[in-house]
Amino acid sequence: MNVDKIMNNLEKKHPGEVEYLQAVREVLESIEEVYNENPQFESANIIERIIEPDRAITFKVPWVDDEGNVKVNLGYRIQFNNAIGPYKGGLRFHPSVNLSILKFLGFEQIFKNALTTLPMGGAKGGSDFDPKGKSNAEVMRFCQSFMLELWKYIGPETDVPAGDIGVGGREIGFLYGMYKRLAGEHTGVLTGKGSNWGGSLVRPEATGYGCVYFAKEMLATKGESFQGKRVAISGFGNVAWGAALKATELGGKVVTISGPDGYVYDPEGISGKKIDYMLELRASNEDVVKPYSYEFEGVEFHAGKHPWEVKVDIALPCATQNELTAEDAEKLISNGCICICEGANMPTTPEAVAIIQKHGLLFSPGKASNAGGVATSGLEMTQNSMKLRWNRKEVDDRLHEIMCNIHGQCVTHGKRGDGYVDYVKGANIAGFLKVATSMLDMGVI
Ligand code: NDP
Ligand code: 2IT
Numbered sequence: 001m002n003v004d005k006i007m008n009n010l011e012k013k014h015p016g017e018v019e020y021l022q023a024v025r026e027v028l029e030s031i032e033e034v035y036n037e038n039p040q041f042e043s044a045n046i047i048e049r050i051i052e053p054d055r056a057i058t059f060k061v062p063w064v065d066d067e068g069n070v071k072v073n074l075g076y077r078i079q080f081n082n083a084i085g086p087y088k089g090g091l092r093f094h095p096s097v098n099l100s101i102l103k104f105l106g107f108e109q110i111f112k113n114a115l116t117t118l119p120m121g122g123a124k125g126g127s128d129f130d131p132k133g134k135s136n137a138e139v140m141r142f143c144q145s146f147m148l149e150l151w152k153y154i155g156p157e158t159d160v161p162a163g164d165i166g167v168g169g170r171e172i173g174f175l176y177g178m179y180k181r182l183a184g185e186h187t188g189v190l191t192g193k194g195s196n197w198g199g200s201l202v203r204p205e206a207t208g209y210g211c212v213y214f215a216k217e218m219l220a221t222k223g224e225s226f227q228g229k230r231v232a233i234s235g236f237g238n239v240a241w242g243a244a245l246k247a248t249e250l251g252g253k254v255v256t257i258s259g260p261d262g263y264v265y266d267p268e269g270i271s272g273k274k275i276d277y278m279l280e281l282r283a284s285n286e287d288v289v290k291p292y293s294y295e296f297e298g299v300e301f302h303a304g305k306h307p308w309e310v311k312v313d314i315a316l317p318c319a320t321q322n323e324l325t326a327e328d329a330e331k332l333i334s335n336g337c338i339c340i341c342e343g344a345n346m347p348t349t350p351e352a353v354a355i356i357q358k359h360g361l362l363f364s365p366g367k368a369s370n371a372g373g374v375a376t377s378g379l380e381m382t383q384n385s386m387k388l389r390w391n392r393k394e395v396d397d398r399l400h401e402i403m404c405n406i407h408g409q410c411v412t413h414g415k416r417g418d419g420y421v422d423y424v425k426g427a428n429i430a431g432f433l434k435v436a437t438s439m440l441d442m443g444v445i
Contacts, residue, residue: 001035003028006047017100019321023107023346024051030428044444046436053080053106054087056099059149061127063142066135075146077125077153077161080106083438085119086157088374090164092126093171101321102126105164105345109374111431112367115406118378123159125150131166132287143174150175151182154189156384162191162377165320168238168282169194169204188384191377200380202395203373208242208343209396210372210403211316215341216250217407218362219314221421224338227251232312233270234258235319236289239343239370241278243316244270256307258319259289263307265300266292311335318343326351333359342366353424360420368406368427375402 007025014020028047035041061075076099079087089109092102102124110122129142154161163172172192179189186198193199202209212226219225231252233240236259244254253269257278266274274296281291293301308315308328315332317324321344329352332340339362342348346366348356356363376399383389390398406427413433414426 001028001032001042001047003032006051010051014100014103017103019104019346020100020107022350023104026350026424027107027111027428027432030425031432034429034433040440041436044440046439049439050081050110050432050435051107053078053103054082055079056103057153058099061129061142061145061149063138063145065138073127073129073142075125075127075149076102077150077159078102078106078123079153079159080122080124081110081435082121083435083442084114085121087123087159088113088120088162088377089123089125090162090374091167091171091175092124092164093129093131093166094126095128095130097126097128104321108345108367110435111428112371113374113378114431114434115368115409115427116371116375116378116402117405118375118402120160120374120378123161124164125161126164126167129166131171132285134285136170139171140174143171144178147175147178147182151179154179156187156189156381160189160191160377160381162374163238165237168192188381191380193380198380198384200376200383200395201390201392202399203376203380204238205242205245206376206399207239207370207373208244208318209246210375210399211239211243211318211341211343211369212246212250213372213400213403214364214369214407215314215316215339215362217404218341218364218421218423219339221411222338222362225250226314229253229313230255230311231314231316232256232307232310233316233318233343234263234307234323234347235317235344236278236281236292237319238282239373240316240318241275241282243318243343244275244278247314247316248275252314255312256310257289257292258307259287261288261290262301262303262305264289264292265302265307265310266296266298268298308332313338315340316343317347319347320344321346322349324348324352326355328352329355332356333361338362340364341369343370345370357420357422357424362421362423364410364423365427367431368410368423371406372399372403375399
């Protein structure tokens with residue numbers, strides 16, 4: 001495999017799709033060796049078949065705001081690969097959403113879903129709709145119009161969307177309601193549903209919990225744990241909230257959360273009712289984290305800054321892509337950080353990853369450490385199919401087991417001769433092998 005040649009061709013076909021090209025390059029560089037050792041992949045041209053989505057659906061989403069103005073947003077669903085199961089992946093509503101971002105997320109989702117051990121293919125979708133400042137009624141009308149188009153392409157055995165940035169329980173409710181009306185069916189077509197109407201217990205916490213379970217496994221390889229450790233978290237959304245809950249429960253002290261406006265530093269630790277307050281902040285739809293510093297004593301707010309300048313032992317980036325730069329990595333390292341575990345998708349830039357790994361820190365890519373969200377979505381699909389509901393402990397135990405299993409797969413495929421575990425390489429190889437061999441089994445389709 002000639003990675004540069006493949007990337008040059010891909011760039012010519014999709015100029016300017018920066019995030020997508022970044023994600024593809026990372027995977028190709030990791031799997032190059034394994035790929036070359038298995039000539040059957042090359043003869044089936046697996047690479048060209050896996051780096052392009054099966055299809056990218058785009059549509060317009062017209063809706064009416066509270067003042068009666070007609071608005072139009074763009075909607076997307078990228079069905080990337082369904083070799084191991086129905087297409088599966090979240091929907092993102094954020095003004096930054098474009099084809100490149102959704103293709104990067106859909107591509108990552110293929111390997112992440114393969115790692116979960118469950119039968120799910122890779123997909124992603126969303127819209128450039130900005131939920132910030134919108135009323136409930138506006139969000140509902142937007143979701144209904146979005147589903148009016150999307151429902152043609154999804155189904156419990158074909159494609160099962162879920163939440164992501166800007167899409168939480170409220171949006172899934174509106175989307176599901178419209179699907180149910182259009183299809184005339186009550187099925188497991190979306191995950192992240194409310195617990196009264198088919199949702200799984202633990203799904204809201206699952207991505208953050210899973211991220212901390214994964215970090216716990218990484219720390220254990222060094223005889224370390226969360227007990228007494230200072231933890232920096234970025235973001236203040238669904239993933240950040242779940243991670244703060246579990247890190248605190250395991251004895252860590254979470255000292256930061258962040259938003260697009262900057263970060264807050266709480267030296268006393270973000271625990272108990274302060275974690276509950278994160279939910280209020282998100283629900284306010286105001287997009288800022290600063291109000292936390294008015295609400296609680298002794299808290300500093302640092303406008304326009306990343307939390308990575310604070311002295312911590314563990315960093316959990318849980319906001320968005322490319323939010324932890326080389327400069328941030330240098331700061332974390334010089335402050336003695338030992339573990340960086342991604343809760344978001346691709347929050348660490350490639351330059352930062354190189355620096356972190358060169359210094360021998362524990363580092364895990366999102367496709368391994370944030371897989372707990374989609375894994376629990378998979379468990380929701382299982383419960384929907386069986387028409388029953390597991391209790392909290394049953395779901396949480398399965399989630400825990402899955403995260404330990406993913407950690408094991410990363411160690412198996414990522415352990416170097418000197419003992420250092422390259423989790424990026426391990427995750428990419430393990431995910432790729434499962435999908436590529438499945439594609440081989442099914443012939444050229
Ligand atoms: P939420 O919408 O609940 O929270 C997203 C957080 O990221 C918010 O704090 C948000 O602030 C911040 N954010 C979003 N865009 C930007 C930006 N361009 N610059 C700075 N901050 C930004 O989303 P989630 O918690 O669900 O998602 C967070 C990350 O985790 C994403 O990378 C997502 O893909 C990933 N993820 C989510 C899973 C899930 O199950 N929800 C599963 C696996 C991964 P604000 O809204 O104020 O901009
Ligand atoms: O990035 C992700 O894995 C998610 N947003 C969750 C997807 C899902 O289908 O639960």
